[in-house]
Amino acid sequence: MAEETKKPAKxxxxxxxxxxxxxxxxxxxxxxxxxxxxxxxxxxxxxxxxTYLQKKAGLEEYHMDPSVNEKIWAKGAEKPPKGIKIKVTKTPDEITVTPLD
Incomplete structure (x- = not known):
């Protein structure tokens, strides 16, 4: 009888x-x-x-970077910016919101 050589399964x-x-x-x-x-x-x-993130981006739960808050409050309570650019990064673990420079 001929012996069959079996290769180990990968x-x-x-x-x-x-x-x-x-x-x-x-x-x-x-x-x-x-x-x-x-x-x-x-x-x-x-x-x-x-509210923008909830309505337009459809985000319920997210982590907002503290630098977003710092950018809005940079000139004080009376003079916030006219607009802000943000980046939303979705990973399997969490959703983070950071400002763009």
Whole structure:
């Protein structure tokens, strides 16, 4: 009888394919804050950013980088920027919001 030589079966690696992070940029206009009381403009601008992310970007839960807050409050409560550019990065673990320079 002829002996059959069996090759050992190759192990398939079960490495998960890493999904590249999905990035989108948005420009959020903050012009409506100019009609609010002077002392509350920057606070209102932050709430506008949050509502924009919920309505337009469709985000429920996300992590906002503290530098977004610092950029809005940079000139004080009375003079927030007219608009802000942000980058939304979606990974399997979390969604982060960071400002663009």
């Amino acid at each position: 192990k398939k690696s079960k490495k998960q394919k890493e999904i590249p992070p999905e990035e989108k940029t948005y420009y959020i206009p903050l012009r409506k804050t100019q009609k609010k009381p002077r002392a509350k403009r920057a606070a209102n601008a932050m709430s506008q950013v949050k």
